[in-house]
Amino acid sequence: MTRVTKKQLALLRSLDTRRGRDETGLFLAEGLRLCAEMASAGAPAELVLTTEAARAKPEVAAVLARFEAAGTAVVLGEPHDVERVSDTVHSQGIVAAARRRETSPEALSFGARAVVVALDAVADPGNVGTVIRTAAWFGADAVLAGRGGADPLNPKVVRATMGGIFHLPVCRDVDLGAALPALRRAGFRIAAADVDGAPEWRSWAASPRVALLLGGEARGIEPSLLAQADVRIAIPRRGAGESLNVAVTAGILLASAER
């Protein structure tokens, strides 16, 4: 196993920025859990950085072996190298540069029954990540992240997905103004989660192909996108509050969408 080079460290550190991710086509998976999910999903990796202490642990060694078997370069660094690359104090001595799968909404193909989740300007990385995690859990076919929200390849988002991001296509920088009409032409029924929507939400996914449109924390769904929806649905409030969290909303609706 070779030592990590300065160039490799600089590459890994650059993935903390949007620009670095755009220029390299890579994003960061920090820690044992994410790297294990990445390996088990067969997600393509560019480079894995680990430490002597970490690879002495059987659970880390097992993950490294899977990366090596797939032909991924695994390099050794000092604990402070890993710490400087990773935002988290719990990286457990392993971080990977994952290769972005180039996915545009047009390139996706769907079965007769399909669920897509579309996010309009959801800004909080934890929320975007938790929506992706939830979509993966319920077997959604894709997540479309619109412009103006958190980059789904931001390390904070990736962490919050708990590995879900490796299990379904996630399109970023999507022009939802074009993507939603394309989905409708492909037979998708578009349901928008909207506090002023109809309280009959349980049947929202009755069509074979459905897209769930969710809006940002502060302003909800942009009016021109909301106008594209076939139906607006609200989860009835039985107590107090202005709204539900966007990931909680996604969970409640996706749980009801038996495919």
Add this chain to the structure above:
Amino acid sequence: MTRVTKKQLALLRSLDTRRGRDETGLFLAEGLRLCAEMASAGAPAELVLTTEAARAKPEVAAVLARFEAAGTAVVLGEPHDVERVSDTVHSQGIVAAARRRETSPEALSFGARAVVVALDAVADPGNVGTVIRTAAWFGADAVLAGRGGADPLNPKVVRATMGGIFHLPVCRDVDLGAALPALRRAGFRIAAADVDGAPEWRSWAASPRVALLLGGEARGIEPSLLAQADVRIAIPRRGAGESLNVAVTAGILLASAER
């Protein structure tokens, strides 16, 4: 309106720490939205700090008027005073010291139909806050925060509740090992969300009085508490992942619990 004193500023700043909250019986509500929810819920306040610029805004002035009508001291500071008290850059020039309502589980009284949410060692402040927000939305009767998790009066938790914390009793430092048997004696059916539970989760709240037990992010529910549950329920996975987020789980289950 009087100027804020050094002593008042020190008091407000102390609420960022657990010790400060314990010694004063107060906690922090930062920003216009939380303060507005606090005023509209009639939650007791000790002190409100604002700025000249903020109180010139009609929406802030309206909230300040409600606090003053309730006899709460409103004091004026400089923008940097508010910034030093508040974690958030979006405090909009208003923060309040809310008075904790002394709530122990034994002091709660419930109607014939009731839902209680119990949290065992949920560590992430955003998750605890989002569970409280969700419980408030669905009209739950109380949240019991067990020992070993995030303090529900931590400013990050309070922010994530989006004001929900002012709308239902939230007990902290609860000894769930004692509280769960007490709930059972009071006729509550205890349902534990557990990845190894039964997939028939939709009927979990069929009893008039139910308690939903949720575990921490890393280790789930402590075995001795899990043993107290009448039923263990799992939300079936239709895709990939090890688990759902705890607030998403709470939302899915509470949404299904029509009272």
